[in-house]
Amino acid sequence: MNVAFIGMGTMGAxxxxxxxxxxxxxTVHNRTREREEPLAAAGxxxxxxxxxxxxxxxxxxxxxxxxxxxxxxxxxxxxxxxxARAGAIVVDMSTISPSVTRxxxxxxxxxxIPMLDAPVSGGSEGAREGTLSIMVGGEAPVVQKAMxxxxxxxxxxxxxGPTGAGQMTKAINQVVAAGVYxxxxxxxxxxIKAGLDMDKVVQAxxxxxxxxxxLNHRSGNMIRNEYPLGFRVRLHRKDxxxxxxxxxxxxxxxxxxxxxxxxxxxLISQGYGDEDLSAVARMIxxxxxxx
Amino acid sequence: MNVAFIGMGTMGAxxxxxxxxxxxxxTVHNRTREREEPLAAAGxxxxxxxxxxxxxxxxxxxxxxxxxxxxxxxxxxxxxxxxARAGAIVVDMSTISPSVTRxxxxxxxxxxIPMLDAPVSGGSEGAREGTLSIMVGGEAPVVQKAMxxxxxxxxxxxxxGPTGAGQMTKAINQVVAAGVYxxxxxxxxxxIKAGLDMDKVVQAxxxxxxxxxxLNHRSGNMIRNEYPLGFRVRLHRKDxxxxxxxxxxxxxxxxxxxxxxxxxxxLISQGYGDEDLSAVARMIxxxxxxx
Numbered sequence: 001m002n003v004a005f006i007g008m009g010t011m012g013a014x015x016x017x018x019x020x021x022x023x024x025x026x027t028v029h030n031r032t033r034e035r036e037e038p039l040a041a042a043g044x045x046x047x048x049x050x051x052x053x054x055x056x057x058x059x060x061x062x063x064x065x066x067x068x069x070x071x072x073x074x075x076x077x078x079x080x081x082x083x084a085r086a087g088a089i090v091v092d093m094s095t096i097s098p099s100v101t102r103x104x105x106x107x108x109x110x111x112x113i114p115m116l117d118a119p120v121s122g123g124s125e126g127a128r129e130g131t132l133s134i135m136v137g138g139e140a141p142v143v144q145k146a147m148x149x150x151x152x153x154x155x156x157x158x159x160x161g162p163t164g165a166g167q168m169t170k171a172i173n174q175v176v177a178a179g180v181y182x183x184x185x186x187x188x189x190x191x192i193k194a195g196l197d198m199d200k201v202v203q204a205x206x207x208x209x210x211x212x213x214x215l216n217h218r219s220g221n222m223i224r225n226e227y228p229l230g231f232r233v234r235l236h237r238k239d240x241x242x243x244x245x246x247x248x249x250x251x252x253x254x255x256x257x258x259x260x261x262x263x264x265x266x267l268i269s270q271g272y273g274d275e276d277l278s279a280v281a282r283m284i285x286x287x288x289x290x291x
Numbered sequence: 292m293n294v295a296f297i298g299m300g301t302m303g304a305x306x307x308x309x310x311x312x313x314x315x316x317x318t319v320h321n322r323t324r325e326r327e328e329p330l331a332a333a334g335x336x337x338x339x340x341x342x343x344x345x346x347x348x349x350x351x352x353x354x355x356x357x358x359x360x361x362x363x364x365x366x367x368x369x370x371x372x373x374x375a376r377a378g379a380i381v382v383d384m385s386t387i388s389p390s391v392t393r394x395x396x397x398x399x400x401x402x403x404i405p406m407l408d409a410p411v412s413g414g415s416e417g418a419r420e421g422t423l424s425i426m427v428g429g430e431a432p433v434v435q436k437a438m439x440x441x442x443x444x445x446x447x448x449x450x451x452g453p454t455g456a457g458q459m460t461k462a463i464n465q466v467v468a469a470g471v472y473x474x475x476x477x478x479x480x481x482x483i484k485a486g487l488d489m490d491k492v493v494q495a496x497x498x499x500x501x502x503x504x505x506l507n508h509r510s511g512n513m514i515r516n517e518y519p520l521g522f523r524v525r526l527h528r529k530d531x532x533x534x535x536x537x538x539x540x541x542x543x544x545x546x547x548x549x550x551x552x553x554x555x556x557x558l559i560s561q562g563y564g565d566e567d568l569s570a571v572a573r574m575i576x577x578x579x580x581x582x
Contacts, residue, residue, distance in 0.1 A: 098485070121499045133499045158495035161487055168485045169492050172478040176501040179474020182547045187467040190534070193541045194389070194459045196452055201460050204449035208412045208424045209522075210467040212503035231500075243481070250484045253578035256473045259546055287544035 003027070003149055004053035004060040005044075006073055006080075007094070008035040011120070012063035014127035015093070015153045017042055019061075022152035029053040049078040059089045059149055066238060067096040074104050074115075086112030089146050093134075093153075095119045095174075097242050098167040099249060101137070105163045114142045117163060119170035120154065123231055131155045135173070137166035171246055174239040177277070178260035180214045185281035188222040189288050198223045214278070222281035225291070230276025237264040237273075294318070294440055295344035295351045296335075297364055297371075298385070299326040302411070303354035305418035306384070306444045308333060310352075313443035320344040340369040350380045350440055357529060358387040365395050365406075377403030380437050384425075384444075386410045386465075388533050389458040390540060392428070396454045405433045408454060410461035411445065414522055422446045426464070428457035462537055465530040468568070469551035471505045476572035479513040480579050489514045505569070513572035516582070521567025528555040528564075 001024050005016040008030035020026045027045040028036050036046045047053035050073045054060045074080050105115040116138035126132040132154035143159045160169045191198050202219050240261045263283050292315050296307040299321035311317050318336040319327050327337045338344035341364045345351045365371050396406040407429035417423040423445035434450045451460045482489050493510050512518050531552045554574050
C-alpha cells in the first residue's frame with residue numbers, strides 16, 4: 001500500500017521501517033526534519049509537512065507525542081485534512097485523549113476520511129521487532145483495510161470497539177500497569193527490609209496468584225535499585241493525565257492510580273523522570289529507608 | 292513417614308488426605324472433633340489433642356487459623372511441645388506473624404524440636420489437587436528431611452531462607468496480590484464506565500506488560516460483578532494485619548497495601564467478607580456508580 005508516516009520518534013521510526021520492510025511504499029515526515037534521514041536512507045520518500053505527506057496516499061499514520069500534536073498534524077493548516085483524499089484512512093498510533101480522538105475523527109469524517117485510533121504497547125523493543133500490541137478503535141471494514149499495514153508493526157492486534165475504544169483500552173492498560181508496578185514495588189521493598197533473598201522470593205511467587213509480567217520482568221530492577229529504559233516515568237505520567245481526564249469525564253473512582261500519579265510526581269521532581277516506570281520502587285525504598 | 296496433622300479446615304483436610312494418599316501414616320486432630328471423621332474414614336488415626344497427636348511421630352504439621360492458634364497448638368498445656376520427641380519436626384503451614392514464628396521456633400528449639408514455617412498459596416483447589424505453592428523457612432537439612440511430606444501437598448516448593456522467611460514471603464505474596472487485584476479492579480471499572488466490550492479489552496491486555504494472573508483469572512468476576520470463592524476477603528484482611536504488623540516492626544512504606552486494607556474493611560462492613568478477593572472491584576464499581 002501507499003503509506004504516509006508522520007512522527008519519527010523512537011517508536012515511529014522503528015514502526016515505519018517495519019512497514020517499508022513489509023514492501024509498502026512509505027513517505028515520512030517529522031517536525032525536526034533530520035529525523036527523517038535514516039528512513040530516507042532505507043528507501044522512504046520525505047515530505048515537508050503532514051499535508052504534503054498525506055497527498056495521494058491510502059493510509060496516513062500518525063505517531064506523535066500528545067493530544068495537541070495529533071490535533072495539529074491532523075487538522076492544522078498544514079495538516080492531513082488539507083490534502084488527504086476521501087477514503088484515505090488516518091491511523092493515529094499516539095496515546096492521546098479518547099474524547100479528543102472522537103472529535104478529530106468527526107472532523108475528518110466531514111471530508112470522507114475515516115480514522116482509526118490504534119495506540120500500542122510493547123515499548124521500543126516491540127516497535128523494532130514488529131511485535132507491538134495494537135489496540136484498535138474504529139469501524140470494522142476500515143480496520144480490515146488497514147490490516148496489512150498494522151500487521152507489519154504488531155502481533156497482538158485487537159479491534160476493541162468504535163472510535164476512541166483503542167485509546168480507552170490504552171488508558172486501561174496504563175491504569176492496570178500503574179497498580180501492578182506499585183504492588184511489586186511494595187512487595188520487593190518489604191522483602192529487602194526483612195533481609196530476604198529476593199531472587200528466591202520472586203521464584204516462589206512468580207507461578208502463583210500474585211504473578212505478573214512486572215514481577216517476572218521488572219522486579220530485578222527494583223531489587224538492584226537500577227531503572228534502565230524501559231518505559232519512562234514521565235511518559236507514563238503523561239498517559240495518566242489522559243486517564244484522569246477520562247475518569248473525571250466518566251466519574252470513575254481510581255484511588256490506586258491516583259496514588260501512583262503522586263508517586264510519579266515525586267520521582268519526576270527528584271529528577272528521575274527519564275528512568276523506567278519500575279522506579280516507582282525507588283520512592284517506596286526511599287520512604288522505607290532502603291536507598 | 293509417621294505424620295501428625297493438626298487442623299482439619301478446608302485446606303488442612305485436603306492436605307492431610309494427600310499425605311495419606313502418598314503412603315504415609317497420618318494421625319489427625321481438630322478442635323471440633325467431628326471434622327476428623329472424613330480423614331479417619333480414609334485411614335487416618337484420630338487424636339484427642341495436639342499433645343496426643345504429636346506423640347512418637349516424625350513430623351507434626353499445623354494448619355490452623357491465626358497466630359494465637361499456632362501458639363496454643365504448639366506451646367499450650369495440651370500442645371505439641373509437651374509430647375514431641377527431640378528431633379521430631381514441626382511444620383507450621385498456617386499464615387501467621389513472622390516474628391511470632393521465630394519466637395515459637397526458639398521455644399521448640401529448647402526441647403530439640405526444629406520448626407519450619409511453610410505457608411502456602413494456591414487455595415482450596417491447590418490443596419485438593421496437591422499443587423500448592425509452599426514457601427519454606429528454616430534450616431536446609433530440616434527442609435530436606437520434611438521434603439517427602441511437603442511434596443505430597445505441593446508442586447512449587449521453595450526454601451526461601453531461615454525461620455520466619457516462609458511467613459515473610461507469604462506476607463509479600465499478599466502485598467503484591469492486594470495491589471494487583473486493585474489495579475485490575477480499577478481498569479475493569481474504567482472500561483465498563485466507558486462502555487467497552489471488556490472481554491476484548493482483557494484479550495488485548497493479557498499478553499502485555501500489564502498482564503497478570505489476576506487479569507487472566509479474576510477479571511471475569513469483576514466484569515460480571517459476581518465473586519464466588521476463591522479466597523475470602525476476610526482471610527486476606529487477616530493476612531494484611533500480619534503484613535501491617537511486619538511493616539510497623541520493620542518501618543516499611545506500603546501506601547497501596549494500606550489502601551486495599553481500607554477497601555476490605557469497607558467490603559466486610561457491607562457484608563461481603565466471604566466473597567472472593569476480586570470483590571475489591573465491587574467497591575470500586577460502587578464508588579463509580581456502576582453497581
